Every structure is written in C-alpha cells, then in structure tokens.
Amino acid sequence: MGITDYxxxxxxxxxxxxxxxxxxxxxxxxxxxxxEPEVKADESEESTEKSEDxxEDxxEDxxxxxxKEAGEEAEEEEEEEEEEEEEPEDVKPKxxxxxTNSAQCAPYKHHYDECVERxxxxxxxxxxxxxxxxxxxxFFHLAHCATQCAAPKLWKALx
Amino acid sequence: MLARTVLRSVPFRGxxxxxxxxxxxxxxxxxxxxxSASSPxxxxxxxxxxxxxALGSATYLYGQEAFAMxxxxxxxxxxxxxxxxxxxxxxxxxxxxxxxxxxxxxxCASCHSLTRVPWRSFVGVTHTVDExxxxxxxxxxxxxxxxxxxxxxxxxxxxxxIPAPYPNEEAARFxxxxxxxxxxxxxxxxxxxxxxxxxxxLTGYPDEPPAGATVQEGMNFNPYFPGTAIAMxxxxxxxxxxxxxxxPATTSQMAKDVVxxxxxxxxxxxxxxxxxxxxxxxxxxGLFALSVWVKRYKWSPIKTRKIVYSPxxxxx
Numbered sequence: 001m002g003i004t005d006y007x008x009x010x011x012x013x014x015x016x017x018x019x020x021x022x023x024x025x026x027x028x029x030x031x032x033x034x035x036e037p038e039v040k041a042d043e044s045e046e047s048t049e050k051s052e053d054x055x056e057d058x059x060e061d062x063x064x065x066x067x068k069e070a071g072e073e074a075e076e077e078e079e080e081e082e083e084e085e086e087e088p089e090d091v092k093p094k095x096x097x098x099x100t101n102s103a104q105c106a107p108y109k110h111h112y113d114e115c116v117e118r119x120x121x122x123x124x125x126x127x128x129x130x131x132x133x134x135x136x137x138x139f140f141h142l143a144h145c146a147t148q149c150a151a152p153k154l155w156k157a158l159x
Numbered sequence: 160m161l162a163r164t165v166l167r168s169v170p171f172r173g174x175x176x177x178x179x180x181x182x183x184x185x186x187x188x189x190x191x192x193x194x195s196a197s198s199p200x201x202x203x204x205x206x207x208x209x210x211x212x213a214l215g216s217a218t219y220l221y222g223q224e225a226f227a228m229x230x231x232x233x234x235x236x237x238x239x240x241x242x243x244x245x246x247x248x249x250x251x252x253x254x255x256x257x258x259x260x261x262x263x264x265x266x267c268a269s270c271h272s273l274t275r276v277p278w279r280s281f282v283g284v285t286h287t288v289d290e291x292x293x294x295x296x297x298x299x300x301x302x303x304x305x306x307x308x309x310x311x312x313x314x315x316x317x318x319x320x321i322p323a324p325y326p327n328e329e330a331a332r333f334x335x336x337x338x339x340x341x342x343x344x345x346x347x348x349x350x351x352x353x354x355x356x357x358x359x360x361l362t363g364y365p366d367e368p369p370a371g372a373t374v375q376e377g378m379n380f381n382p383y384f385p386g387t388a389i390a391m392x393x394x395x396x397x398x399x400x401x402x403x404x405x406x407p408a409t410t411s412q413m414a415k416d417v418v419x420x421x422x423x424x425x426x427x428x429x430x431x432x433x434x435x436x437x438x439x440x441x442x443x444x445g446l447f448a449l450s451v452w453v454k455r456y457k458w459s460p461i462k463t464r465k466i467v468y469s470p471x472x473x474x475x
Contacts (some may be wrong), residue, residue: 002440006439007438007442008438010201011434011437012436012455015250015434021287022287022288022289022290024451026407042201062364088397088398088407088409088412089407089409090409090410090411090412091409091411092362092409092410092411109167112369115370116369119370119371120254120370121397122371123370123371132371133371134231134369134370134371134372134373135369135371135372136229136231136369136371136387137229137231137373139365139367139369139372140230140235140382141384142229143235143363143365143382144235144236146362147238147359148239148431149239149240149302150258151239151240151243154240155240155241156321157410158412159255159406159412159414
C-alpha cells in the first residue's frame with residue numbers, strides 16, 4: 001500500500017516518536033544534576049514502604065486517625081525533603097475557596113451557611129422534635145458551583 | 160381539504176359533548192347533589208366512614224416521611240474538567256501516564272487490581288523494555304506443572320498480567336471491612352462521568368461532612384459517591400509519592416496523573432484510534448471528491464442531453 005504508507009510517514013513525522021529501547025540516559029541527569037542515582041533509589045524504596053504502611057493503616061484504623069497519621073508522615077517527609085525541594089502544596093483547596101467566596105457562588109454559600117446555622121441549632125436543642133434535616137443538598141450546590149468555577153484555573157496550575 | 164377535515168371533526172366533537180353530558184348526568188344521579196338534605200341517614204354515615212378511611216390510609220402511606228430519591232443518593236454530579244487528552248486531535252500525555260503508573264503502583268495497588276493490563280503494554284508507551292522487565296520480575300507467578308505435577312513459582316515476564324493484591328473477592332472484602340475495591344482496568348469506562356468522576360472522587364473528600372449528614376462507622380463522606388458514604392478513605396495527600404521527574408506531587412496533580420493513566424488502561428488504543436480516524440477522514444474525503452467527480456463525468460452526457468419532440472407534420 002504505497003500511498004497509505006506515504007500518509008502514515010507524513011503524519012508520524014509530525015508526531016513525537018515512542019521508543020521501546022532505552023534512549024541515552026541524559027534526560028534524567030540533566031533535569032536533576034545534583035541528586036545522585038543511588039540516593040534516588042533509596043528514596044523511592046522508602047516512599048513505597050511508607051505508602052504501603054499508610055494504606056494498611058487506613059484499612060485498619062478509623063479515617064480520622066489514618067488521616068492524622070498520614071498528615072504526620074507527610075510532614076516528616078516534607079521535613080526531610082526541605083533541604084532539596086520546597087514542600088508541595090495543593091492549589092485546589094485554595095482556588096476552590098476563592099471560588100466559594102466569589103460573587104458567582106454567593107447565593108449558594110448564603111444558603112449553605114444559613115442551613116448549617118439552622119441545623120446546628122436544631123442539633124443543640126434537645127427539645128427539638130421537628131423533621132431531621134441535613135445540609136447535603138446545599139453543600140452539593142455550593143461544591144458544584146465552586147468546582148465548576150475552579151476547573152479551568154486548576155488545570156492551568158497543574159502540569 | 161380544509162373544509163372536509165372541519166366537517167369531519169364536527170361529529171366527533173358532538174359525540175364528545177354527548178358523552179360528557181352522559182357522564183355528568185350519571186355522576187349527578189349517583190352523588191348526593193341538591194337532594195342531599197333529603198338523603199337517608201345510612202348513606203351519609205357510609206360516605207363519612209369511607210372518607211375517613213381514605214384520609215387515614217393516605218396519611219398512613221404518605222403523611223409520615225417521604226422516602227423519595229434524594230440528591231445525596233444520586234451523588235454530586237462530577238464537574239467537567241478540560242482534559243487535554245479528551246480533545247479529538249490530542250494524544251495522552253505520556254509523561255503523565257508514567258507518573259500515573261507510579262501513583263497506581265505506590266498508592267492504589269495495595270487494594271485495587273489492574274488485572275486486564277499486562278506488563279508488556281507499558282513498553283514503548285511509558286517505560287522501556289528493561290524497566291518493565293524489572294517491574295515484572297519483582298512479582299512471582301505460577302509455572303506450568305513440572306514432571307512431577309507440581310506447580311512452582313517463577314519471576315514474572317513481560318507477557319504476564321499485573322498481579323492482583325488479593326487472591327479472590329472474599330479475601331478483598333475481608334481485608335477491607337466488607338467493601339470490595341473494584342478492578343481499575345476499565346474503571347474509566349465503567350463509571351458515569353469517567354475521568355471527571357474519578358478525579359472528583361479522589362480529590363473531593365471534604366475536611367468534615369456537612370452539618371446533619373450521618374456517616375456510618377468505617378465509612379467516609381464523599382459527595383461524588385452515590386449515597387455519599389464510601390468505604391475508601393482519602394488516600395492522596397500532598398507528597399505521598401515522590402515523582403522521578405521532579406513534578407510537585409500535590410493531591411490534585413497525583414489525581415490528574417492517575418486518572419489519565421487509568422484512562423489509558425481502559426483505552427490503550429486511543430492514540431492509534433485518533434490517528435487512524437484522522438487518516439481515514441483524510442483519505443475518505445479525497446475518495447468522496449473523486450467519486451463526485453466521476454459521477455458528474457459519467458452523467459454529464461445524460462444530464463446535458465436534450466430530447467426534442469418534433470411532431471410529424473400531417474399531410475394535407
């Protein structure tokens with residue numbers, strides 16, 4: 001099929017090429033010239049062990065404890081890494097909080113805050129015998145608005 | 160035509176009116192109507208009792224608490240994220256796939272299997288042959304029975320499939336408090352919302368559930384999971400994984416990478432499919448233009464001919 005080969009050659013010349021064999025190992029070294037390969041291997045092993053530990057913890061313990069432990073672990077890791085890199089911090093909560101407080105989501109936030117106030121008052125009041133209420137629906141509306149507002153900004157921030 | 164339809168519709172309307180009249184007259188005959196003052200006592204009692212029973216049963220059925228489908232049971236619909244690989248002329252970001260595989264291997268693989276993906280499928284996509292051979296050899300697989308019929312263990316090969324963390328469903332349920340971690344090979348295709356749903360689920364755990372929401376013990380609140388109570392706790396925290404290419408491993412970055420990786424696991428043919436589609440559209444456009452030209456060429460003598468009838472001149 002001469003003509004289809006021609007087309008595929010033209011198209012593949014535009015697209016990046018996938019290599020099955022290992023190319024010359026310049027890419028990693030050039031990106032991180034300071035770190036040595038041995039140290040890297042050790043770190044990756046440590047991180048796998050830690051991740052396994054944290055997964056086991058989360059399976060056994062209650063979520064609060066596991067999240068605390070994982071948070072502590074993350075802090076420890078960050079302390080270790082502080083010498084080499086700055087600690088990674090997620091931008092998603094920040095962007096979504098900005099969106100939550102923006103004028104776009106103001107009505108939803110108003111409803112949600114009002115609901116939270118009402119429901120907490122009901123829960124504290126022991127004599128209250130009305131229908132049981134929760135703020136899931138209001139939370140949904142607010143979260144939907146915030147994530148929708150944050151989606152394009154988040155994708156610009158991520159790699 | 161119009162007149163005929165109008166004419167035809169008239170008797171229908173007449174019939175309808177007649178039937179209406181009939182029903183109304185029948186209703187008035189059975190109901191109390193203006194003669195209620197003079198109706199016998201037992202009829203009034205029967206009607207009252209029937210009304211009371213009807214009202215009571217309606218209150219019993221509908222008046223207490225409505226168990227209708229609530230938004231919490233549906234789950235929060237995932238937000239549409241502008242995925243780069245979802246565009247029709249874009250491929251997967253293969254560096255993201257490589258990072259995503261690292262996240263799967265270090266975080267997800269302790270509970271979730273990926274049984275439909277063999278080690279060989281990574282070669283040339285995210286990793287080199289030697290890297291994947293090393294990964295495969297870390298696992299043990301059963302051999303064929305030897306001369307004495309015993310099954311031994313051997314290190315993995317490229318042609319083996321990724322081993323599952325649990326031998327069977329019961330073991331998986333037992334280890335996870337009754338909840339079964341689903342296989343992730345086709346999870347992007349298997350969930351409504353696809354990539355958006357999984358990304359939202361992974362990153363959407365709120366710090367605390369909204370006021371009034373009840374969360375059972377051992378469950379976690381996640382607005383995107385139908386029913387909002389999910390057995391999987393939040394697993395992606397900032398810095399859980401250390402990326403080899405130096406990308407900051409934030410929660411949302413890891414979620415994005417692992418979702419793109421899972422999309423590749425579900426649709427490994429996507430890059431080729433888009434390329435083939437591009438080729439096919441290009442070729443078929445040319446062939447269509449050619450066929451139009453051929454048709455016009457072949458039909459041109461027929462389309463442009465002129466048939467003239469010249470009647471014979473009668474002789475006189």
